[in-house]
Amino acid sequence: GKLPIYRLLDYVTGRVTAAAHQIGRPQNPTFRGTMDGAVTWPIFVPGARYFAAFPDRAPAKVASDIRSLETVGFPAALVDAWAAPIPSLNALQVEAINDFGVLDGQHLVVSAPTSSGKTMVGELAALRNVLDRKRAIFLLPLKALVADKRRHFQATYSSFGVRTIEATGETDDITPLLRGQYDIALLTYEKFAAVALTFPHVLRQAGVIVVDEAQMIADEGRGANLEFILTLIRMQRRIDVEPQIIALSAVIGDTNGLERWLGARLLRRNERPVPLDEGLMLADGSFRFIHSQTGKESRSPPIIRRYFGKGSSQDWIIPLVQKLVGEGQQIIVFREQKGETRGCARYLGDALGLPPVSDALAQLPAGDPSQASQDLRRVLGQGVAFHNADLEPEERRIVEEEFRKAGSALRIIAATTTLAMGVNTPASSVIIAGLEHPGDKPYSVAEYKNLVGRAGRLGFAEKGTSYLLATDPRTEFDFWSRYVTGAPEDLFSRFLDKGTDPRSLVVRVLVAARRASVEGVSADEIIDFLEASFGAFQATAQSSNWRWSRDDLVEALGDLEHHQLIEVNDRGNYYLLPLGRLAGESATEVGSIIRLVESVSGLTPDQITDPALISASQSTVELDQVLFPMNKKSTQKEPYLWPNELRQQGVAQRILSAFQRFAVDSHQVTLRAKKAVACLLYISGRPMQDVEHTMTQFGGAFGGAAGPVRSAAARTADVLPTAARVAEILHPGLDLGDRVSRLTLRLTYGIPGAAVDLARDAGTHLLRGDYTRLAQQELCEPAAIRMATDAALLACIDGDAGKLRIIRNAAETIADRRERATIAARPVLEPYVA
Template sequence: MIRAAFIGIDRYHDPLIRDLNGAVRDASALWAVFSDAMEGMEAALLTDEQATLEAVEAVLDATLGVATEDDVVLLSFAGHGTADHRLVLADTRAGDVLGTTLAMAQLATRFRESRARAVVLLLDCCFSGGAPARVLDIGLVPRDIIQPLVEITGQGRVLFAASAVDQAALEDPGTRHGLFTKAILECLLSASEPVSVIGMADRVVQLVRADANRLGYDQTPVVFGHVEGELLLPAGRRGQRYFALFPERGSARTTGAFEDLAAFGLPEEVLGAWQERFPQGLNALQVAAVNEHGVLDHNSLLVVAPTSAGKTFIGEMAAMKAISEGRKAVFLLPYRALVNEKFEDFSAIYGDQLDLRVARCSGDWQDQVGDVLRGKYDLAFFTYEKFLGMAVAAPHMLHQIGLVVVDETQFITEPGRGMVVELLLTHLVSARTRGVSPQLVALSAVIGDVNRFDRWLDCGLLQTVERPVPLTEGVFERSGRWSFVAAEGDVRSEQLLNHAVQQRRVQASSQDLLVPFVRHLVSQGEKIIVFRNARGPSAGCAEYLAQELRLPPAQSVIEALPVGDLSTMSRRLRAALEGGVAFHNSDLNREERVAVERGFRDPAGGIHVLVATSTVAAGVNTPASTVIIVETAFPGARDHQQPYTVAQYKNMAGRAGRLGYESHGKAMLLADNGLERNNLLRQYVQGRPEPVTSSFNSNDPGTWVVRLLAQVRDVPRDAVIDLVANTYGGYLAILQNPHWRESMTQRLALLLDRMTSDGLIEEHEGLLSLTMLGRACGESPLRLESALQAVELLRMLGPQPIALETLLVLVEAIPERDEAYTPQSRQGEAGWQQALNRRYNPEITRLMRYRAPSDRAFYARCKRALVIADWLDGVPTGEIEDRYSANTFSRVGHGDIRGFADGSRFLFDSVLRIAAIVLGRADDPEAVSALLRRLDFGIPVDALPLTLLPVALARGQILALWRAGLCTSKQISGASTARLEGILGTGTRQLITHLVTTSPGPA
């Protein structure tokens, strides 16, 4: 008889051991295929937490130990190996590898002592190779490469290993089996009669070699040992056990009821949670994604639909399907605030309720980068930039992922963000040529012509302009009438106010229209968002609406606001909330914005009107019944205003119409007269959003090339054009110009020569690769010219020691930072040059002038550096605002301060990496981490322990405790409740109780 045991481990108890994706799937499939083929076969299946060292040894006793001369023992192991030939079990500890692993030498002894007629070991792990291989790399070096494997074998003993001992054993991203196990299954399942183990070996070797080459690796399985006669294994069969583990669901469909989705293998607890959130079931868009586009059958899909159409839930369904199959899912989002919002929402739904591991990586101190790189997550949220940087620097990460959801994909057309969106999508598209092909679900707001975007992505297209809540768009003018486009497509008019709008002050303004109109809408019970084009107008508008409307205070929101470190906008927000109105802009801190968003969503929150800048339109969950869009251009000099695109207008308008609250929504522009009304109707209401375009610039390909080269290893010089042509911009260019490739090749030749002379590229035997410096530049978010300017600045700095905070100052001299808006007087503010001299030294100030486009830009660099220095020192926000505001018209607000700190933090990692190469710096990682956390919080070094408390504190609370000399948990636990309440405020008793009870007492 055949005695068998199948062992597969994806998840390891020790957090230092990287999780796998396909090992459990390997063991389960082999167990099922053999068990279905041979009824009565004694076969054990140990996976994940079951596969401890003790359990595996017990299984070996039950197979090898009890086998007789008539028995064949079949063993398979899928998981990590170590460099000194040990099998890593679920409870292996990295700190005690020798005592918690199973050595191949121990297996050799068991094989020799077993009475079995024959023993076959299928070993899908490796003893070298590194990620994405199945090997635990902790620095052990094998003393003898071949001998431990040879000792396993002997008469009647066969070891069939996934790879040679100096090669990786890889996982196939498509089937999520190891390449070795995948080939064995193919041989077994394609056979119609028993399969010879030795005869199968040649076929498995061919299949694995071909698949590994497609992934860009070498992997050749090896066979040790021999048997007399022919050792046969039964032909495989997919039967009851197999289909219970791997059901075929290609024909499953849904009527819109969540219970239908059980046929796709989605767990009941997930379906129950969805039913509770969405009792109405799936909408038409979501049903189409499932039935017509196979989004739950691993098919990639581009979804283009209006705000509130239910796009995000399509990605959510695909994510739960991937996770239910043991794969990992990631969501990519444009803003850190959205990453935090989605992380909190999904943690509550899937982490707390369903025990899934939810992670985030957005570029702040809370990031779980280590967990993600080790595969210790099920669902993760990234900003675009963070995902691209990690995927390029750690290629194995993409091998772990089964689904990528890219939200707000229309950002590919944005001048500032388009490059990174296109580069990350190019990375995913290019990975398919290496056999790495996670399912892609791209979600986009309404766009114009798709412009072959779906063809470039090689995915299906689901496009609609229908909304679950109908939206009427139009223009409201001073006559009190509004003109709108009816459902039939014609323009109609309706008198909303029974009188013309009166001019309220010396000059006509939008206030004339807003006050009576918003008063009318509020009287009808509506919730309104008023969009303004800048921070100042948004706060001012909220203040005068609160004064004029005199609504009851939004008391619950006021009580939820942080009480310390108030900015000018913090005080203005409180004043507006006293009249039932709020505003939302970047001058509010995160806690204030979250309180406003929650208060507006809550029907009992007391906020009837929200005045916001356009960032609210980019995914923040703040639905309204009516949206009023006051301006149609971003501010600037009169001749340099940037008009809204139609897509930007449509996104703002799309915030109108609350599902479950209204039967329809209204979006209104404001006009002074009939001529302006007609123009706005034609340009925006009836306008078609702009087509999808690429931000690739054929005349300036340097940044694209260095970042594309960072995504590959060695590449022939004449193949660089293929990297460029593989971008969306290259794809469109080739379609439009048959000679584009030829002209771009000539341009690239000159560029590559220059990059070689700059020390970014080296060539060996006809292959190009990035140098250490080139890779540092290519894996950074810096443009090529900016990276080279950073190199020049660092070389000018010379070898003298320089503090991390001083190096942070030089970040402000990089061209990207010159683009940061810095409020200052018309001629610039020269005094900040002297202030920087006093703070640092004249040499640093001299470097800050390097290649500054103007004196005014130089003064702005100095000003930003000083603002950040004060922020790090814990200077109160209001004091920083007053100190650096030149006048009423060029005020520095909290949003500017936070923006300066975030912008410098974003580039600081790249500058540090370049500095390590150029200057040979070896900065202490803990010191770097501490500085980055100080940038996040705006606090001095002594206050850092307060960020590690089990209770999250706002900046004002941290600074208040720091100034009171309470900087550690022991100091806090020793303080009285009365003293803490005096420091943190009278409305913080619950927080104080939590602080005291969770902080350890004095030792």
């Protein structure tokens, strides 16, 4: 074939410009002259003569037969592990290997639908590096996805000797990560940002970095953080550190140059492994859809008869689910709100009369049920489940694995959108009722396409079907034109958004420039880093004269200097002060550091108690982003109860007054105090249902608040070490290390103080209900555990023999650790005698 010369020049100059910026040597190629007519250039493809001359450049080829992976260097035992769940390689995976060099260290951006096999592309790159004695790092957006991926990797690769570790929060031991004692590391975006900034050698250890859900770079809340990570990785190329980058994305619109910015190639496929009939369920029960075979609009006659009951969406959902279950299908019903998922599961269970899901019911933990836990037990008894954040992770895992299991009795899940991101739970059909986030913000087309992508079970059904409820003409027009026939949004950076604090970017740049603590960094060098971002890349593409605003930078630097996070030396270079280094290394928002200083600066050391640290953490930007229920009409009760509870815990008035600062309204002030109380209740050992009742006694949430309580405690555990370090910087001599370590464990697991040492060793193998029952029976200390009968321990852990072994082993480990600590504390020398 031939290529128009104009397109070739545009492509080459674009790649040269992008590559030059990556190494910090900007170039702007220019073409001057004229051409008459349509000039074309032949497309050169390497052939037999080329590879005869350069045999080392001949790429290894694979076929769809998964055994062909052995020909490119993968051991038979590893291929055996893949062969069970993946009988053959699909076109995407073959193309990634044969044409895009994923096994040869080439950078790659993969955009493909859900269930298309793109995750396997990342795994292939990771295992190739592991076999070459290099390390692989996977970055994921959610802790739940990290846990899901860890279970998958351990099940698939542990028998081959592949060491997989994870790090998502402050309680995780990152020593193996820092020492390179791993093959594959799984981290959330936020955790990796903090690790990479504080311990830059971790980046130098990596052979490949796989970024899952890379479309999150356009997310309003977290996109800027992911972009900073990728910018940091790119900047390492200037010092000859260049791990392979594999960015895996759901279907998106125009990438707007993401692959060029990364120095990668774009592998985009829009076809699905299982065809999808995607459309609308209309008021009369007919189905208007895009036919998977022809790609054209079709409309079936009514396939259901509306059930006249509540006058709501369930009048269509009940008969539609009934029809699909009758055809032997598994269905996910996506609802907008958590309460709607529980309500949907209840009315489907009542209406359909399906047999109970006995296997899942037998596995559910019984120790510390929330209100959602009780609802889950009820609906599982009717062959239905729901999946939302009010369930604890173990309950969600049981639902997910039961739904995936061949021949499962679980036919229906009612879920929020969290089930659609990354978690492997394909269904025969999906039903979507509503497309608005809280606050009346509509779903993006990309989010909608991710939901419908769950329809279609490879190996179980010839096609999938998605039904979006549109029960009036206006909704039908809007949903059809915007979502069903609409294209996903183009990818746009959030780096330059008003919601991105430039002060936080600056301190992270200064941390990344390790000289900032000695020589300082000039404003030009800071701008050089910021202009290496994807946002700057896009801005430059729109206007070649675009430059980062020096005025905005000077303003940010001035504010940082005013709040004593940075200083300028006599050469005009900027360097970090302790508070600034803390902000940068912890990847905490600068606004949060300023608020924490406001909260604890005037306190005496004895006022910096555990409740005080928990309360101070609630004023941060990070905790303000955690949604929590409250009755906004309660102007006399909620605004007074929660601060008074904190006063009774000895929390200083200065911290309570700081709740008023930087608050957008009075409700936010109340919520900060309420979240602090929720955290204190969560670590008190009280049953979750008691905590929920206390938190919702004035309304604001129906069906409990377990999810918000856990979310507030988990985010507080993330922020609390930073809050404590601020207190130590402001109060030299104050050492909060051991207290903070204990408190973050308690917040992470929701446990009383008596169970902390046991939790250090047993970790997530035990649940909150296990820990609290053991603490109530005074069975957390090594001596008590040694003396206890198996029956006494089993009564606290639902009779689980595996947990019993973990507890007994943990008791011995704790005793040994204490003995070593006692020996280490003994003086080396006897008292000196003259």
